[in-house]
Amino acid sequence: MYFKVNKRVFRNALSVTVLLALLSFQASAGNTAKPASASALPRGIITVDGRDAPDLILKDIDGETYDLSKSRGKWVFMHFWASWCGPCRKEMPTIQAIASEFKDSGLAIVLVNTAEDEDTVFDFLGTVAPDMNTLLDSDGKVTERWQPRGLPSTYFVDPEGKLRYIALGGRPWDKDEYLGFLKKLIKK
Amino acid sequence: MKTLLLILAISVSYTNTYAATAKDNRSRFDDKDITVVIGSRTPEQLAAFYTGRDFNQASIDAITKTCFVFGMVKNKNNDVLWLILDDWKFFAADGSPIKRIKRNDWAKVWQQTDLSQAHQSTFGWTQLPESRDLRQHESVGGNVVVKWQDKPFKLIASFSTGADKSGQPRTITVENLTCTSK
Numbered sequence: 001m002y003f004k005v006n007k008r009v010f011r012n013a014l015s016v017t018v019l020l021a022l023l024s025f026q027a028s029a030g031n032t033a034k035p036a037s038a039s040a041l042p043r044g045i046i047t048v049d050g051r052d053a054p055d056l057i058l059k060d061i062d063g064e065t066y067d068l069s070k071s072r073g074k075w076v077f078m079h080f081w082a083s084w085c086g087p088c089r090k091e092m093p094t095i096q097a098i099a100s101e102f103k104d105s106g107l108a109i110v111l112v113n114t115a116e117d118e119d120t121v122f123d124f125l126g127t128v129a130p131d132m133n134t135l136l137d138s139d140g141k142v143t144e145r146w147q148p149r150g151l152p153s154t155y156f157v158d159p160e161g162k163l164r165y166i167a168l169g170g171r172p173w174d175k176d177e178y179l180g181f182l183k184k185l186i187k188k
Numbered sequence: 189m190k191t192l193l194l195i196l197a198i199s200v201s202y203t204n205t206y207a208a209t210a211k212d213n214r215s216r217f218d219d220k221d222i223t224v225v226i227g228s229r230t231p232e233q234l235a236a237f238y239t240g241r242d243f244n245q246a247s248i249d250a251i252t253k254t255c256f257v258f259g260m261v262k263n264k265n266n267d268v269l270w271l272i273l274d275d276w277k278f279f280a281a282d283g284s285p286i287k288r289i290k291r292n293d294w295a296k297v298w299q300q301t302d303l304s305q306a307h308q309s310t311f312g313w314t315q316l317p318e319s320r321d322l323r324q325h326e327s328v329g330g331n332v333v334v335k336w337q338d339k340p341f342k343l344i345a346s347f348s349t350g351a352d353k354s355g356q357p358r359t360i361t362v363e364n365l366t367c368t369s370k
Contacts (some may be wrong), residue, residue: 043325044325044326046323082310082313084237084240084241084310084314085313114309114310114313115305115306115307115309115310115313116241116306116310117242117306138306139304139305139306139309140305140306140308140309140310140312140313141305141309143309144309144312149317149320149326149328150313150317150328150329150330151313168323168325168326169326169327
């Protein structure tokens, strides 16, 4: 009797294990397949067509003017954000974390706040990323000309002023996968 | 034990269709290719959000006279998933179609309420785009606005797939959306 019970339990346990294995395989098969063309770039970064970056001349929170055309010869990390956007709040500290690493390098990190007033921007950055400065697109028109795919959005402008990549949504820029991508850019 | 095995077997087949759960005035659809979250916002939530962004009272009044449905769509497949709001159809309790209030409609409203350009821009970024080719791992979120409804209403949202939209379309139905707190 004791043996029979154990045998039945063993058989049932085996059946459950097989089913769980099937479930697990099905879940992983759906999530890990990647096209070969996408494997060279970190997740969420896609190539764009190399058209000219739109003009961008804006003032930062200290009143200093930035002109994108003056950054020719460098890659530009052009990041559009707003304080009310949840993913922006999560992503901004990761940008601050890498900013010092790329200071005076071949990559300029440029932030553009979309359509908010100085007080709102100052409060947000003071809390979330106090070392960062940002350009102010006070009426939102510059952002609309760039047509990002939502906020946050990051464009990569090459040293000739062409749009080369876009990061879809917020990305953890301080992780190795993304840091490696940025370092490769400036070695090109 | 047989019951447990039956439940597990059903789970296997169900992951190939949709797993839908409703919680906190929102419905979630999840499978290996797509995640969609749909719900509605109350006038109080809308007023709080836009007041916090210094929208003028006339604009907030105009906003809260309408009904905001929020949506989040994530593409988990390698192929393109198309969000096209014209493929989202809303139906009233009596089955009649409900008109969606589009971006151009809001431009006329803002002229009447004298909303600043900056606030118009912010409002625009809180809306779902009219069309978006969602790439692998890309998500999009925002609001879509319909005329105010006193009774629960329904959304049938269709999504084309494939870069040329020739893939198998996906359709999601959400019942019992409401404009007020449930």
